[in-house]
Amino acid sequence: MTAKPLIVFLDRETIGPSVELARPRFQHDWVEHGRTAPDEVVARLAGATIAITNKVCIREDHLARLPQLRMIAVAATGYDVIDHEVCRRRGIVVSNVRGYAVNTVPEHTFGLILALRRNIVGYRQAVIDGEWQKAKQFCFFSHPIGELAGATLGIMGEGAIGQAVARLGQAFGMTTLFAAHKGVEGLGPLYTPFDEVLARSDIITLHCPLTPKTRDMIGMAEFRKMRRKPLLINTARGGLVVERDAVRALDEGLVSGLGFDCLTSEPFVADHPFAATLERPNVIVTPHVGWAGQGAMETLWAQLVGHIENFQAGQPSNVVAA
Known part of the structure; x- marks a missing residue:
């Protein structure tokens, strides 16, 4: 039997508490953390196939110790928190969200x-x-x-x-x-x-x-x-x-x-x-809330989950590194 993929969300508190986080529609294990310090990244992503991050950095030294990681879903348009060139070399898909904040x-x-x-x-x-x-x-x-x-x-x-x-x-x-x-x-x-x-x-x-x-x-x-x-x-x-x-x-x-x-x-x-x-x-x-309208956050999350489902189906979307 194939093991269910482990999905780990590193900084759930960066999405407003009013947003219900629907999960991907395939069998998986799910772990979420309110926030994650830099020295906690590797331990929390150990064994994870898919990581979700908004502002937690995932850098080259982290990636070197995460051999099972196959995808990083960034809950933002900007992906400067990821060493995406390193991900490209390692074959890790990085997908971001786009267009959710146009209003x-x-x-x-x-x-x-x-x-x-x-x-x-x-x-x-x-x-x-x-x-x-x-x-x-x-x-x-x-x-x-x-x-x-x-x-x-x-x-x-x-x-x-x-x-x-x-x-x-x-x-x-x-x-x-x-x-x-x-x-x-x-x-x-x-x-x-x-x-x-x-x-x-x-x-x-x-x-x-x-x-x-x-x-x-x-x-x-x-x-x-x-x-x-x-x-x-x-x-x-x-x-x-x-x-x-x-x-x-x-x-x-x-x-x-x-x-x-x-x-x-x-x-x-x-x-x-x-x-x-x-x-x-x-x-x-203002405390970086320009993006955080209720409708925008709901759109962001729906898009992010869609990218995870597409990756699992072998058709990754919004790829910034692969």
């Missing part, structure tokens, strides 16, 4: 944009602090308010989420620019040169994967090219922006605000460069 991330992006552009955080605090009451008139003007209509939105990342962000921007009456990849020319008329997007945009929003080419994509050199003091929004991946430089750019007035849902350190740590900025009205940091 929720753009909506979160525009939630940040609207809150910062209209200074909603600052005005909310002013009411709490009694400043409106002291004004003794129906309104008062403690923070600038910008409109979206007529503004230029620079989008870095032309995938499904970037395209959805562009459509929302156009619905607000914005001019939308897709940035050419940094340092790359000849991508065609749909793209605007990277430096030109930096110079022309009133708002810059990031929707690209974290790769060796995109890591630290925006630092002081790029901030100094931002002529219109834009808002900078990151709902993609921590590591795309040199965060210490972002704070410096804010202090020097090179940008008008920061809206980040992704950081290099997750969860937030006390010595993070943003720590001293969190109470400023032009800084919003």
